Amino acid sequence: MTIDNLHQLHRLIARNRFWEKIFIVFGILSLLVGIITLLALLIDMTIDGLPRLSWQFFTSFPSRKYEEAGILSAWVGTCLVILVTAIAAIPIGIASGIYLEEYAKKNWLGDIIEINVTNLAGIPSIIYGLLALGLFVEQLKLGRSILTAGLTLSLLVLPIVIVTTREAIRAIPNSIREAACALGASKWQTIWDHILPYSIGSILTGIIIGLARAVGETAPLITIGALTFIAFLPDSPFKSEFPYISFNWLQAEFTVMPIQMFNWVSRPDPEFQSNAAAAGVVLVFMTLAMNAIAIFIRYRLRRRIKW
Amino acid sequence: MVENHPSQASKFKCEVKNLNFYYGSVRVLKDINLSVFSHQVTALIGPSGCGKTTLLRCFNRMHDLYPGNRYTGEIELDKINILAPWIDPIEVRMRIGMVFQKPNPFPKSIYENVAYGLRVRGQSQRSAIDETVEQALRNAALWDEVKDRLYDLAFNLSGGQQQRLCIARALATNPEMILFDEPTSALDPIATASIEELITQLKEKVTILIVTHSMQQAARISDRTAFMYLGEIIEFDRTQTIFSDPTHRKTQDYVNGRFG
Numbered sequence A: 001m002t003i004d005n006l007h008q009l010h011r012l013i014a015r016n017r018f019w020e021k022i023f024i025v026f027g028i029l030s031l032l033v034g035i036i037t038l039l040a041l042l043i044d045m046t047i048d049g050l051p052r053l054s055w056q057f058f059t060s061f062p063s064r065k066y067e068e069a070g071i072l073s074a075w076v077g078t079c080l081v082i083l084v085t086a087i088a089a090i091p092i093g094i095a096s097g098i099y100l101e102e103y104a105k106k107n108w109l110g111d112i113i114e115i116n117v118t119n120l121a122g123i124p125s126i127i128y129g130l131l132a133l134g135l136f137v138e139q140l141k142l143g144r145s146i147l148t149a150g151l152t153l154s155l156l157v158l159p160i161v162i163v164t165t166r167e168a169i170r171a172i173p174n175s176i177r178e179a180a181c182a183l184g185a186s187k188w189q190t191i192w193d194h195i196l197p198y199s200i201g202s203i204l205t206g207i208i209i210g211l212a213r214a215v216g217e218t219a220p221l222i223t224i225g226a227l228t229f230i231a232f233l234p235d236s237p238f239k240s241e242f243p244y245i246s247f248n249w250l251q252a253e254f255t256v257m258p259i260q261m262f263n264w265v266s267r268p269d270p271e272f273q274s275n276a277a278a279a280g281v282v283l284v285f286m287t288l289a290m291n292a293i294a295i296f297i298r299y300r301l302r303r304r305i306k307w
Numbered sequence B: 001m002v003e004n005h006p007s008q009a010s011k012f013k014c015e016v017k018n019l020n021f022y023y024g025s026v027r028v029l030k031d032i033n034l035s036v037f038s039h040q041v042t043a044l045i046g047p048s049g050c051g052k053t054t055l056l057r058c059f060n061r062m063h064d065l066y067p068g069n070r071y072t073g074e075i076e077l078d079k080i081n082i083l084a085p086w087i088d089p090i091e092v093r094m095r096i097g098m099v100f101q102k103p104n105p106f107p108k109s110i111y112e113n114v115a116y117g118l119r120v121r122g123q124s125q126r127s128a129i130d131e132t133v134e135q136a137l138r139n140a141a142l143w144d145e146v147k148d149r150l151y152d153l154a155f156n157l158s159g160g161q162q163q164r165l166c167i168a169r170a171l172a173t174n175p176e177m178i179l180f181d182e183p184t185s186a187l188d189p190i191a192t193a194s195i196e197e198l199i200t201q202l203k204e205k206v207t208i209l210i211v212t213h214s215m216q217q218a219a220r221i222s223d224r225t226a227f228m229y230l231g232e233i234i235e236f237d238r239t240q241t242i243f244s245d246p247t248h249r250k251t252q253d254y255v256n257g258r259f260g
């Protein structure tokens, strides 16, 4: 190779490198925009809200006096609503996912169902609120209750559960199914004894991430008529006399964290803004905690199984 | 084909009659006729892609797991056609065990792997399961290596141990016949030797049908050998005859390593 050719080669490489460098700079800048905005938001909120975060804040009802106001009804409401959501969405979602993946015939009908389920996850949540208002509140007369809210959010979470369930069980190699079948296991035995136990880690992870999304949902709950000012707790689910357990709380009116926040944000006085910030910190912490649990479960259950 | 005299009734465990198999519209097995002798080792040999695995998986109706697969013809197990639509494939798989080419233990403990077939059969008595698990592991020549860690994850075993575990898993259910699909193709010579010895001993209890790539292996362990080529059985005879004095030119070329 002559010196001249070599120079040409060097110039070519330098030019190729140049575009690479441009991209790296651009990539880092993009990343910073995202991270810095997010961090700024979180830090700003924390600084605003931190002075209000106290035991009193968690154990008080909302009030007209900002220093007495708290999020008791809101966090209890959020927890109960999410509980209903989980109880409704998990079994239905997992069962649908298993049916679609393992039993449903792979034909045009299956394709249509598949496309629809995937698209359901992308529908704006307020549409679910409208649907729930018509179905649960007006037709089924469930009222503007915790039950209605939980069921509404479960509609929202359901596609996520179905899709993650399908992906999780699709990840299990066919050789495992064949091994079970060759021993004489029925399809259901294969699913129950093998497919589900080996994929439950991924399924749970998906469910928790779905629920974490539901925790922050506001629009559909406002649509079904969640109140912004609730100064009482729902009936306790546990009773001191027989049958020790009660479901009256399902019919109670409720508020949830994001709605409580929204209420405070819309007040003119700045003191309530710090209440809103404090509630925001708690809300972010709740969702982050749920995501952490999801990561933990995935780590624990996946570590044992490597295909 | 050999005729079915009553006196010969116990001679054949399985008889394949005019079997054709289709993956969708592709015909992969063509008019297969084969008699699997009771308590003998029958080997299927032939070049890659000739349909050995496909034929083997017809015997426990593994093809039923996937849509679009189709059989015509018959496989008689003790004179009953197991390909008939009214026969439940699960019944067939309860009677005929299978060991796959790639070891495929469940991600459970060693013990649970072997016990699973018993659980499927409704066994729940702990002591009976313990006993069968131990016996199966002994028969698969694995007991001494794993007896102190029965509750360890099966994935922690070596490849050869995993394959012997899969054999133990099949043995534990006490099948009438076992199908082996190149059980030693992923193993080193020592593990291969132990599995070959195991297969030779097993034939006292069960009938064995084995696919193998290695002609030496077929010669060492089998009593009968079928040579397959492009979806057909070219020749089926005593193993000795196939290797020393085959009738067909193709068989001769293959066993002498001239192609395949």
Ligand SMILES: Nc1ncnc2c1ncn2[C@@H]1O[C@H](COP(=O)(O)OP(=O)(O)OP(=O)(O)O)[C@@H](O)[C@H]1O
Residues within 6 Å of the ligand: B023, B026, B028, B046, B047, B048, B049, B050, B051, B052, B053, B054, B055, B213
């Ligand atoms: N699931 C499938 N769908 C369609 N065609 C298939 C499928 N499995 C195998 N075949 C085709 O059927 C033919 C026989 O395959 P088979 O796996 O039975 O061969 P084999 O004799 O076991 O080969 P090898 O020795 O390489 O394992 C091949 O041509 C293969 O391409």
Ligand SMILES: [Mg+2]
Residues within 6 Å of the ligand: B052, B053, B054
């Ligand atoms: Mg094969």
